[in-house]
Amino acid sequence: MKPLLLSLFIVSALLSTMVGPHWINPLAMTSVEQSILLELRFPRVLFAAVIGAMLGLSGSIYQLTLKNPLADSFTTGAASSSALGAVLAIAIGVPVYLVSVFAFVTGLSGLILVYRMSLTQGRINPITMILAGVVMNIVASAMISFSKYYFEDSLNSIVYWLMGGIFLVSWDKLALCTLILTGVYFYLQRQALKLNILALDEQSAQSLGLNVHRLRSVAFVLSTILVSVAVSFSGIIGFVGLIVPHVARSLFGSDMKLNIFYSSLLGSFLLMLSDTLSRVIIPGGAELPVGIITAILGGLFFFYLLRTRRGRFWNG
Structure with a gap:
């Protein structure tokens, strides 16, 4: 399955570079089209794939470490604090x-605040972390709304970025x-067995010799770094971190060694396809913000999976 999906991904990426307001025929390119292909579309397709992988991977780790199927960059407050x-x-x-730079700094600041609020006797409480993240999301969203109201001259730029x-x-x-x-992916792959143990209840994981607090803290920090960097460069792109881990888990099982790979790959697929669309x-060369596309595609696919796989949608 992996070779097939990787081949499909490479073919899709190559086709995406040809698609745009001006369609490019790779067999008969002019010098201008060649410049567009190499300097604009090729890096953009790669960038969309990398950002999608970052969001998909972070969502998978959030949902595992916090043991919450609704955990993603929004419920943990990472995306909203970066956006602020x-x-x-x-x-x-x-x-x-x-x-x-501003987005990255505030994203990490939000992480530190949520992390400290969720500490109970030196250990992270997953429920408290979700609550702290939701509060962070609400506060950051309120401040963003105030900025849109007060700074009217920048309203269009702010809304488009959001x-x-x-x-x-x-x-x-x-x-x-x-x-x-790459660094986060390979580290998490090396910790896949421990992450599988982390899916058990805390006492069982500790009885197997796992330092639950340390692993959960490191995984949470790495996931938030992925989100902060992605949001700082691409704005808020919803649904990727929430939907993709569910799809990967539902189709390929809950083994984290597989889930880390498929969440990253499917996240790349989703964002690359959305950016191409x-x-x-829109005719005439105008671009639709990609966050709208991901929300529509993700929502429809999520409803489909709920309807067809509702009995085994959350495996672990």
């Missing part, structure tokens, strides 16, 4: 290249995201 920094940066007129999209792609951003994703769905 970007919104404030846009509102006060910070240069574009510093918007991602809808999510693959903006201002560059090779250095792509390299940074790829490096972070966003470039062509």
